[in-house]
Amino acid sequence: MLGVCYYPEHWPEDWWADDATAMRAAGITYVRIAEFAWSRIEPEPGRFDWAWLDRAIGVLGGAGLRVVMCTPTATPPKWLIDREPSILPTDENGRTRGFGSRRHTGFSSEAWIRESRRITEAVAGRYGDNQAVAGWQIDNEFGCHDTVLSYGPEDLRAFQAWLGRRYGSIGRLNEAWGTVFWSAELRSFAEVSLPVGAVTETAPAARMDFRRFSSDQVRAYCRMQADILRAHSPGRFVTHNFMGRFTGFDHHAVGEELDFATWDSYPLGFTDQFPFGDAERAPFIETGHPDMAAFHHDLYRGIGRGRFWIMEQQPGPVNWADWNPVPKPGMVRLWTWEAFAHGAEVVSYFRWRQCPFAQEQMHAGLHRPNRSVSAGGKEALQVAAELRSAGTLPASTQAPVALVFDYEAAWMLDIQPQGKDFNYIEMCFRWYEMARRLGQDVDIVASGASLAGYRTVLAPTLPHLSEAGLAALSATEATVLIGPRTGSRSVDFSIPDGLPPGPLRSMLPMQVVDVGSLRPGLSHPVTGKFAGRAIRWREWIETDADVTARFHDGSPAVVEGGRYVYLACWPDAALLEAALRHVLPAGGLGLTELPAGVRLRHRGELCFAFNYGPEPWTLPDHLVRTLVMGHPVVEPQDFACWRVAV
Amino acid sequence: MLGVCYYPEHWPEDWWADDATAMRAAGITYVRIAEFAWSRIEPEPGRFDWAWLDRAIGVLGGAGLRVVMCTPTATPPKWLIDREPSILPTDENGRTRGFGSRRHTGFSSEAWIRESRRITEAVAGRYGDNQAVAGWQIDNEFGCHDTVLSYGPEDLRAFQAWLGRRYGSIGRLNEAWGTVFWSAELRSFAEVSLPVGAVTETAPAARMDFRRFSSDQVRAYCRMQADILRAHSPGRFVTHNFMGRFTGFDHHAVGEELDFATWDSYPLGFTDQFPFGDAERAPFIETGHPDMAAFHHDLYRGIGRGRFWIMEQQPGPVNWADWNPVPKPGMVRLWTWEAFAHGAEVVSYFRWRQCPFAQEQMHAGLHRPNRSVSAGGKEALQVAAELRSAGTLPASTQAPVALVFDYEAAWMLDIQPQGKDFNYIEMCFRWYEMARRLGQDVDIVASGASLAGYRTVLAPTLPHLSEAGLAALSATEATVLIGPRTGSRSVDFSIPDGLPPGPLRSMLPMQVVDVGSLRPGLSHPVTGKFAGRAIRWREWIETDADVTARFHDGSPAVVEGGRYVYLACWPDAALLEAALRHVLPAGGLGLTELPAGVRLRHRGELCFAFNYGPEPWTLPDHLVRTLVMGHPVVEPQDFACWRVAV
Amino acid sequence: MLGVCYYPEHWPEDWWADDATAMRAAGITYVRIAEFAWSRIEPEPGRFDWAWLDRAIGVLGGAGLRVVMCTPTATPPKWLIDREPSILPTDENGRTRGFGSRRHTGFSSEAWIRESRRITEAVAGRYGDNQAVAGWQIDNEFGCHDTVLSYGPEDLRAFQAWLGRRYGSIGRLNEAWGTVFWSAELRSFAEVSLPVGAVTETAPAARMDFRRFSSDQVRAYCRMQADILRAHSPGRFVTHNFMGRFTGFDHHAVGEELDFATWDSYPLGFTDQFPFGDAERAPFIETGHPDMAAFHHDLYRGIGRGRFWIMEQQPGPVNWADWNPVPKPGMVRLWTWEAFAHGAEVVSYFRWRQCPFAQEQMHAGLHRPNRSVSAGGKEALQVAAELRSAGTLPASTQAPVALVFDYEAAWMLDIQPQGKDFNYIEMCFRWYEMARRLGQDVDIVASGASLAGYRTVLAPTLPHLSEAGLAALSATEATVLIGPRTGSRSVDFSIPDGLPPGPLRSMLPMQVVDVGSLRPGLSHPVTGKFAGRAIRWREWIETDADVTARFHDGSPAVVEGGRYVYLACWPDAALLEAALRHVLPAGGLGLTELPAGVRLRHRGELCFAFNYGPEPWTLPDHLVRTLVMGHPVVEPQDFACWRVAV
Numbered sequence A, B, C: 001m002l003g004v005c006y007y008p009e010h011w012p013e014d015w016w017a018d019d020a021t022a023m024r025a026a027g028i029t030y031v032r033i034a035e036f037a038w039s040r041i042e043p044e045p046g047r048f049d050w051a052w053l054d055r056a057i058g059v060l061g062g063a064g065l066r067v068v069m070c071t072p073t074a075t076p077p078k079w080l081i082d083r084e085p086s087i088l089p090t091d092e093n094g095r096t097r098g099f100g101s102r103r104h105t106g107f108s109s110e111a112w113i114r115e116s117r118r119i120t121e122a123v124a125g126r127y128g129d130n131q132a133v134a135g136w137q138i139d140n141e142f143g144c145h146d147t148v149l150s151y152g153p154e155d156l157r158a159f160q161a162w163l164g165r166r167y168g169s170i171g172r173l174n175e176a177w178g179t180v181f182w183s184a185e186l187r188s189f190a191e192v193s194l195p196v197g198a199v200t201e202t203a204p205a206a207r208m209d210f211r212r213f214s215s216d217q218v219r220a221y222c223r224m225q226a227d228i229l230r231a232h233s234p235g236r237f238v239t240h241n242f243m244g245r246f247t248g249f250d251h252h253a254v255g256e257e258l259d260f261a262t263w264d265s266y267p268l269g270f271t272d273q274f275p276f277g278d279a280e281r282a283p284f285i286e287t288g289h290p291d292m293a294a295f296h297h298d299l300y301r302g303i304g305r306g307r308f309w310i311m312e313q314q315p316g317p318v319n320w321a322d323w324n325p326v327p328k329p330g331m332v333r334l335w336t337w338e339a340f341a342h343g344a345e346v347v348s349y350f351r352w353r354q355c356p357f358a359q360e361q362m363h364a365g366l367h368r369p370n371r372s373v374s375a376g377g378k379e380a381l382q383v384a385a386e387l388r389s390a391g392t393l394p395a396s397t398q399a400p401v402a403l404v405f406d407y408e409a410a411w412m413l414d415i416q417p418q419g420k421d422f423n424y425i426e427m428c429f430r431w432y433e434m435a436r437r438l439g440q441d442v443d444i445v446a447s448g449a450s451l452a453g454y455r456t457v458l459a460p461t462l463p464h465l466s467e468a469g470l471a472a473l474s475a476t477e478a479t480v481l482i483g484p485r486t487g488s489r490s491v492d493f494s495i496p497d498g499l500p501p502g503p504l505r506s507m508l509p510m511q512v513v514d515v516g517s518l519r520p521g522l523s524h525p526v527t528g529k530f531a532g533r534a535i536r537w538r539e540w541i542e543t544d545a546d547v548t549a550r551f552h553d554g555s556p557a558v559v560e561g562g563r564y565v566y567l568a569c570w571p572d573a574a575l576l577e578a579a580l581r582h583v584l585p586a587g588g589l590g591l592t593e594l595p596a597g598v599r600l601r602h603r604g605e606l607c608f609a610f611n612y613g614p615e616p617w618t619l620p621d622h623l624v625r626t627l628v629m630g631h632p633v634v635e636p637q638d639f640a641c642w643r644v645a646v
Ligand SMILES: [Zn+2]
Pocket: A141, A264, A312, A350
């Protein structure tokens, strides 16, 4: 189903009815509203103006649209900030981050939590049982603009309290943080300071706890709103729209507070920002990288425990990347269908109409500011028609490949990269990309979640391997490819007693005795079962297990123990491909040879092929017979869909 | 005529008479003094020491020099700052910018305005009717070191008051800024905050108003001083020395307060700082780019309403660029003559003698610290001799080509580049450069100024096309080449109702329906009447007008309507050249084929050729007969001048 | 002899005895302890816990180890900072640099000086006459993490007082700083502000004085501790462990407070950070650049007036560079022997065992966290064995080549580079490197130190040539190669009256009349006795002396006067090599042709060859006969040593 983001407050009231009618005519089911409307809802302290919003919901609901109602907490109004300046967050230099844009709020501000409760109660009370309201979006894009971490006095007090709960005694904290190291031993929790602004780096365990604390604050804030909404609005779903490429808080944890996940898909913006090399990005500047949206679909399907929407789908150029190209013709349709192929229940475009004023005036919509239909709008209409003929799509089923993704891993490697280019999300993306280039469907799952039923499991790295994470890896019957640094840290960010890979040594009898980061230009060749080169990171291993590939100096590069395969480096593309060409078939999976820009994805008995590349791709003959959508020759920016035996 | 900048306070008093005599002997007419002399003029609060300055002016005037007297407001002394610390400006991080260099003053500080009045009254009162004083320079290089914008409490109060005057009611401001967008609606002007320091970007219209306000504050400050000077010093000119490459305030507006404009010409420093590519800069590192000084001459001639001086001419290496080369032999002479060719009335060198101490000790002068004549000094002597034989130069006449330059455009594109490399002044420079490579003289005129009498008008971009700007474009009989983004914004920084090019649609019936910024490496080919490639920026247009070139996908790249030609992209060099090879002849202009480093310029019946390139350039035979200066073969770093029929 | 850094407080007490025994068995003589142990020594204000440290010293001393005891002032504990927050330093933006790492102290804080005295008295009182204590290390790595300069109110007061002592009257300061230049004249020392945070650059002489003042504060702080230690601990040495690549304070001056110098040698970290080009760094990423450690050995041997130790020797990968590779096999041994070859008395590894927790957990030790011996540890054992068979090494003798190194030069060129890539330490390193590539031993000596006995002296640049510096240059009988900018500044940072090279004109009758910095890509060819190109910097000279090489335009590039050779540019590698191939033989020295990665070094009658390169190097036949260590073919990462006639 399709949805759209709409801002009645941005348009003359006499446009609303036409807009609502046009939405329905365009095949749109859901309309999201009001996430930035606080100053209209409560124009003065305590004086609520519901009338306009009542009418807007009335018009939309009356047209048969189902409303996704939002809490407006991403943008508290100026009068509130002036009354309660402690709401404002503090940056890492100790400066207050001011009013004038959005997310000017700290998750540990008591005034902010109190005011958030108040406005959530008000909105939920007003619309909780409104028939047009299908469900709720809490706030908007937690963490956007680096807003998870705040460094003010209330943040410190909340952190001290959190540490008190975590450690019980200051002695236990001193031990966990290793404060003896630089004479940083503390006598009480009140002596704790924020791990920022010091002369050089602060203790990694302290920084890690600050990340955990900050993530917990996001979750608590989300739960606070969810509880209110569920109390006032029974039978409606509660969700949040996550962003792409964010690792600032544990999305798996926040996802547990929601009925399903939604995310905001901007393939061109993310492709502009991702650390691709220039040559690699070039062919995909105007299409998005072929794994960019897909990676997030598979990630958020996991975070939503199988259920997700696209709450904001890029419908044309955006305004916030360094460069903002126009998508190539067909891409808006392709992205939409790709989301469905990956299991999205709803794709909701951001936004119905480009706003001619304010910060996002260069962000396209389905309509232009002059009410004409945009290029993306026309593609959305085509999708709507195609959806009608396609009928109900089959349910998504578990993929054969799992990639283990862990937000704590992202924080640990951010705190301690040890080599400047050791970037966690890039690493996971590379592994994901290679699996998909070989034709695989991939589930991205949390560390600790069950790995039952998978044929091959990819664990690019899990520096702290939790007990649950270890248990899942132990229990799976899949072939498991494990990357470097796995098991290299305790929960307290220290090196495990028996050296890395720590608890993994129960499956792989080995010790990592040395590690080195490799500057760009430096690489170490690997030969054996897999060949290629180590870049960025390499380990030295002592082991009695099978060594199936070695570095040029004879030291183990790949260690195997039963179905566990350990790769002792950041692999270049050749080595990564060689590794996957081994572990996927070892799990019983067939590989498909695809051009660089083509990707496959199954949804139930349907298989889709999406062509991001510059050349047409011809379907193998045997697939043509079951073609459901598209043509035997899949043109650039087009897709095909056929039925397969399940 | 020649001038020089002199600092009697830097030298022993017994050198002054020799210096003055030597200036006269060197053919110098004007001597600028005292712009940094406050601490000598008023060494203690309220105690003025005029004696030394009386004697200095006496010596200089006595030698027959005409004094350009300055107000010393670029450097208030420490005792004043200690008494009135609110004078200090505030940076965008909220930090006070301290004492110890220059321009440590905020244009909205009431204490500063009061003290500026006081010192200006004092200096003007003392020297207003001094016979040696020919005129006045107000302050020094407004805006230098990023000093137009200040973010302190007084700046906020003045901004609120300015907004009150501009909008009358807060409702009108809310509408203009689009505050409804992110719940930023304000209830009173007192709720306005400075558009800085927010979590992410603030409203573009708010930022635009802050730029306008800040520019107005510069103008008001300049007018305050001009009024005092005119009251005390009848019959003397009042001017200001502008800098190169500055767009922080509206120079056209400030220019209206002056009798003529002057500017400070540092071709090598500016060439080091300009965003040239390395290969492009390389041949001109030691000569300056051949359009660098010329562009500014033509700009400031417009700002001075036909009249301008060089107040500071680079005489050798400077101290402030990242790299500071020695000019090639001949360049100081060439730059001086080039200024005259572009209509300068006076070229004044900075400075008479290199100062052996303090911040600018690495800045060359006409003399070295040991009183010997520098290489640049020798070239200045040669210029003086040449000027004597040349006699009075003819008056400058209107050029056949106008380039429309708009400071508001610079602010809008700075606030909303949409592609990281969309740089306004670079764009204008590129268009100017190409016209001059094809042999044209160019006037750089303000948007809204009359375009009567021009044959070809170049408008690289005018995002907000004002009524006056539109009227001038409508009224001209010239062929007009208009660049992308023109007419794309209302005065309130919003997209016009009928889509871009907004009011330009009266001349060009078209709509820009999509725009995309193109990352380096991405370009779109253009074919048709003009061929080349779009880089950095491209538009998608729907039109019934003539389309004379198209992008590879068939979408219009060039739209023509009568004498108006719209170019829907940032052109690469080939496309820009092709466009100018069309619109210049279309305006009736002949093109001259010149090597990359040679430029022509007419002044009355004289035509000059300046050779910045590495190869000699041979004059066409028919010009040799009327040669006035130079030789038929123009050597590198040399020029020739001949007489043409007018 | 060998040493090691040990932290009993990091390990269970029941490991201590085994560790001590293992140290002795590993051939270790010295053990450094307690430099970060304040919070264990004084866990509460005024309550000292000596027991554990008494026992630790007892165990170590009992095993026959000699203890290097440290003052723990690099890491004052949290309770002290909470009581005396004025201890914290202030950064250049005026922000307090907080607790949580190390060196969170300002050298001008009165509270800090008082507390430092107190803890130093306490530790020295307790252990001053302990039989196990061989000597003292004061603090740890002065200046690490940019901690020489601090910008708080106490820094200002101390600076004002220092200026009062330096200048006596404010008039003299105004003259020295040239405050008349931008109206910055001061009426009293109380009006002085810190030369930071101004709108643009502050007076270079003011900044220079702030550097001198700050350096003096480091020295005074060091002397304060040294006096206490000497009073309490007669017969023990007092030293400090300097870092590599630091020029923030005058190490020669601080060295005068010490019995000898020690430094912390991290060849891979420094090679990662040094401004090498990528291609140049590539072959040495895993070995260190072949001159990196050597340059510092020769520098610190000078600072220690002939005596130095390595207090911290890299034993494997470190944690603090952008990339941290594993040293190639053999390098730990090679670095250790290279230190001895350069005259080190002791090489002390950092650290005995890698710490599994806190900030440096990725820093290797001689042992892994699990108590196994690391690769570096095995090499250290090999060195110990080799040392035993080698017996006492001969004394180091004066090298035939001196390179003059001046910390004031580093500050001057940092304050006024005039070309962005004019980096003092890089320049000196380049000259040093070329001399060593030609087979020379080099002493790095302070400007003003005696140059008697040298054959060739290299003075890359000495902007301010002090009287003592001039006298040493005058007195030497060596051939002297002098680089550009020498003598270009007075002690007050002004251009000398007779132009540069100022006082050097007594030896070289010449004047530098123009100087230019050359952007990357711009170079000026030099031909004559030496050929090559000027890069980065070039001078124009007028002279009656011999000109033995000229720039392409005929201007002198090399001026000779007797044994003084002046090079008027930053030479590229070819020109530098040509210059050294002249001045070394001119001083009577023979050159040795070596591969790019091989270096020689004499210690008494021993000569060593170290092979950092990728190819084996074969000793000339005649040397093989006197081989003492190693083989006639010196493999990569290996060395040889032979006996020579002295
Ligand atoms: Zn969004």
